[in-house]
Amino acid sequence: MSFSAILGQTKPLTLLSRAVGSGRLAHAYLFTGPDGVGKTTVALDLAAVLLCRRPQALRPCGSCPGCLKLQSGNHPDFLRIAPEGAAIKIDQIRNLKKALNFAPFEGGLRIILLEDVQTMRREAGNSLLKILEEPPADNLLLLVGNAAGGLLDTIVSRCQVIPFTPLPLPLAAEIIRGRKPELDAAGSLALAALVDGCPGQALTLEADGVLVLYRRLLDELVTEMASPAMRVEKALALAAEMAESKEGLEPLLALLRIFLKNTLAARTSATCTSFVPEVMRVRERWSLSQLSAKIAAIDLAEQALARNCNRSLTSEVLLLDLFDCSTPS
Ligand SMILES: [Zn+2]
Structure with a gap:
């Protein structure tokens, strides 16, 4: 299988390689596991090897x-169904059913990839179940979902379930770094921890611009500023940017917490070679009680966001605390 580019997920890859190699594929697979661990990537690679002549x-x-048709997105025997809006709709499954009435165009196997199947409501699920109960020959259904629990049991029982698990953090960090070479080892490891070993989620954060803002925040935070007035000015300017980062605010807070906790660890640990340079720059400057206060400020901000408090105000309060503007120093 062309799984050479895929790191981790040894078990699913072994199972699938064996099935392909022996020509004994099930008619339907359900790849389950958290988002960002490679389920769709593996499904696409499986399709690629099966549609190659x-x-x-x-x-x-x-x-x-x-191969050429698949690469150009025009393979008549590869159907990809993803949620339209929030969910896969019943009409999408009905259209699939119609398509399955015909034999594959190229005379081989037809592959149907259904993404985020956990979004299906009962009606769509029941319609899919009909297909799974009487699968037409020469069709392979690949269902990808982030929690088997949200699916009809009857659907799960009609598929061969292949669980995907979060990756060990060093491996997740390696994948993240492969896509984001500008991150250093400690930064990519912190990010891997933030996304619980699901590297795909880290790349989503990146797309939202969260990492860029985090870097700038960190740079300012560790810079010693001449006057309290300057600190207030920086804090408020960054708070304004933070408040605008819509989906990114919560992950940003999580990254800041990881940084502060690492700093706390660096203060109390004898060996500190594994910490990022920013940690080393502030570990002597901030006392243990200051660090604890900063972490508590993040907790408060998270609680405020959970209660739908004003995002601008929450960001301002937090950054004034993080930049030591509320306390004389
Ligand atoms: Zn080929």
């Missing part, structure tokens, strides 16, 4: 008509 050692050749 000249696969070698379970790898797609990349140049046959099957």
Whole structure:
């Protein structure tokens, strides 16, 4: 299989490689596990090798008509169904049913990838169940979902379930760093911890611009500023940016907490070689009680956000605390 680029997930990959190699694929698989651990990536790679006309050692050749059509997004025997809006709708499943009335166009296997199947309501789920109960020949259904619990039991029982698990943090960090080479080892490890070993989630954060803002915040935070007035000015300017970061505010707070906790650990640990330079710059400057107060300020901000308090005000209060503007120093 072309799984060479996929790190981790050894168990699912072994199961699937064996099934493909022996020609004994189930008619439907359900890949379950948290978001961002590679379920869809593996499903796409499986489709690629199965639709290739000249696969070698379970790898797609990349140049046959099957490969070229799939790469261009025009393979008639590859159907990809994702939620329209919040959920996969019943009409989408009805259309799928119609498509399955015909044999695959290219005479081989047709592959149907259904993403985020946990979003299906009962009606759509029951319609899909009908397909799974009488699967038409030469079709392979790949269901991808982030929690089997949200699916009809009857659907789960009709599929071969392949669980995907979060990756060990060093491996998740390696994947993140492969996509974000500007991160240093400690930064990518902190990010891997933040997303609980699901590297795909870290890349989503990146797309939202959270990491860029975090870096700038951190740079300012560790810079010793000449006057209290300057600290207040910086804090308020950054708070305004923070408040605008819509989905990113909560992850940003989580990153800041990791940084402060690492600083706390660095103050109390004898060996401190594994900490990022920013930690080393502030670990002597901030006392233990200051650090605890800053972490408590983050807790308060998170609680305020959970209660839908004003985001601007919450960001301002937090950053004034983090920049030591509320206390004389
Ligand atoms: Zn090929």
